[in-house]
Amino acid sequence: MGERPVELEILRYNPETDREPRFQRYSVGCREEWVVLDALNHIKETVDPTLSYRWSCHMAVCGSCGMMINGEPKLACKSFLRDYVGVIRVEPLAYFPIERDLVTVIDDFMDKLARVKPYLIPKREQPVSDGEYRQTPAELKKFKQYTLCINCMLCYAACPQYGLIPKYIGPAAIALAHRYNQDSRDGGRDQRQEEIAATEGVWDCSFVGACSEVCPEHVDPAGALQQVKIASTVDWYREHLMPWKKK
Amino acid sequence: MSRRPYVREVSKSRWFLGQPRYLRYMARELTCVFIGAYSVLLLVALKRLSEGREAYEAFLQALASPAGIVFQAVTLAFALYHTVTWFNVTPKAMPIQIGEAFVPGGVIIGAHYAGWAAVTVLVLVLAEAL
Ligand code: FES
Numbered sequence: 001m002g003e004r005p006v007e008l009e010i011l012r013y014n015p016e017t018d019r020e021p022r023f024q025r026y027s028v029g030c031r032e033e034w035v036v037l038d039a040l041n042h043i044k045e046t047v048d049p050t051l052s053y054r055w056s057c058h059m060a061v062c063g064s065c066g067m068m069i070n071g072e073p074k075l076a077c078k079s080f081l082r083d084y085v086g087v088i089r090v091e092p093l094a095y096f097p098i099e100r101d102l103v104t105v106i107d108d109f110m111d112k113l114a115r116v117k118p119y120l121i122p123k124r125e126q127p128v129s130d131g132e133y134r135q136t137p138a139e140l141k142k143f144k145q146y147t148l149c150i151n152c153m154l155c156y157a158a159c160p161q162y163g164l165i166p167k168y169i170g171p172a173a174i175a176l177a178h179r180y181n182q183d184s185r186d187g188g189r190d191q192r193q194e195e196i197a198a199t200e201g202v203w204d205c206s207f208v209g210a211c212s213e214v215c216p217e218h219v220d221p222a223g224a225l226q227q228v229k230i231a232s233t234v235d236w237y238r239e240h241l242m243p244w245k246k247k
Numbered sequence: 248m249s250r251r252p253y254v255r256e257v258s259k260s261r262w263f264l265g266q267p268r269y270l271r272y273m274a275r276e277l278t279c280v281f282i283g284a285y286s287v288l289l290l291v292a293l294k295r296l297s298e299g300r301e302a303y304e305a306f307l308q309a310l311a312s313p314a315g316i317v318f319q320a321v322t323l324a325f326a327l328y329h330t331v332t333w334f335n336v337t338p339k340a341m342p343i344q345i346g347e348a349f350v351p352g353g354v355i356i357g358a359h360y361a362g363w364a365a366v367t368v369l370v371l372v373l374a375e376a377l
Contacts, residue, residue, distance in 0.1 A: 015249060015250060015253070097254045098252060098253040098254075099250070141349075160272075164257060164259065209272070209336065210268050210269070223339035
């Protein structure tokens with residue numbers, strides 16, 4: 001299998017010595033079947049051991065290798081070198097603060113994720129002796145697609161609203177809240193609505209749709225967000241026009 | 248080791264430049280200005296109509312002037328872009344599940360075009376009849 005020279009321009013930032021990030025060029029021989037992550041690993045092993053970035057699975061599962069590749073939010077382990085011509089520009093995920101090189105500070109996302117309670121809150125607690133909470137295939141299908149989220153945060157790096165309004169809860173967290181709201185076994189919607197039906201929840205979304213376009217797992221967070229908007233609007237009308245109708 | 252996270256500033260006025268995806272979005276947002284302008288035009292038409300035959304005919308003449316035609320052509324282009332882009336995202340906002348399967352997006356989009364066509368025909372028929 002052939003090897004060819006590839007040029008990468010990588011954004012470097014060392015918090016101990018740099019005032020601001022700067023690009024550094026690397027020219028390395030890469031194999032035809034390599035992805036950008038392979039090139040980064042090759043650079044780290046043979047040229048520059050100080051280069052920092054996150055990765056783990058190398059198979060688009062762990063969600064840790066998200067970065068901007070030629071300006072697009074991408075998983076480095078899913079981006080083949082052969083799909084790019086010329087110099088490949090690699091930067092840390094947009095809108096997140098840079099910790100070092102390609103490593104970003106993701107505390108904001110982790111905090112928002114926890115706030116939307118992305119776990120089952122059973123409608124009624126039942127003792128283990130009563131057996132499992134059952135679900136039909138159709139009920140599973142209703143939310144299955146949202147379970148595919150790998151928390152890679154590409155959708156945040158694609159979302160201009162998140163860039164402009166840092167308080168916005170953002171695509172992945174709301175899509176995950178929606179995933180549990182759609183689950184027939186779940187009864188936690190009211191608790192989640194406090195976060196996601198607020199201004200900083202779905203209403204900061206202006207339906208740019210970029211989140212769904214970049215999602216490597218085809219979760220379609222933009223769809224989830226619009227559905228939450230519609231459901232929240234229906235709630236509002238119910239509450240104000242039909243106060244006698246309790247949820 | 249000291250932490251000193253670097254925050255990249257996002258320009259409040261130029262963030263959408265140089266990004267085709269963001270430019271397409273801004274174009275879609277811009278269409279509402281033309282839709283709004285056309286709505287105002289319809290209100291003006293009603294007002295002129297209420298002012299009598301002469302006023303209304305002068306209004307129609309203004310519409311047929313080069314400037315009037317250019318405005319309507321540009322508005323039509325933006326209205327079409329508005330309609331097509333919004334219709335194309337309807338399956339995201341309104342998925343329909345029947346049994347286990349979801350109705351294909353094309354069917355939901357198609358239904359919107361069919362509704363649009365039906366309303367257009369209805370308006371044309373009414374306009375002919377009155
Ligand atoms: S390394 Fe796990 S998603 Fe890329």
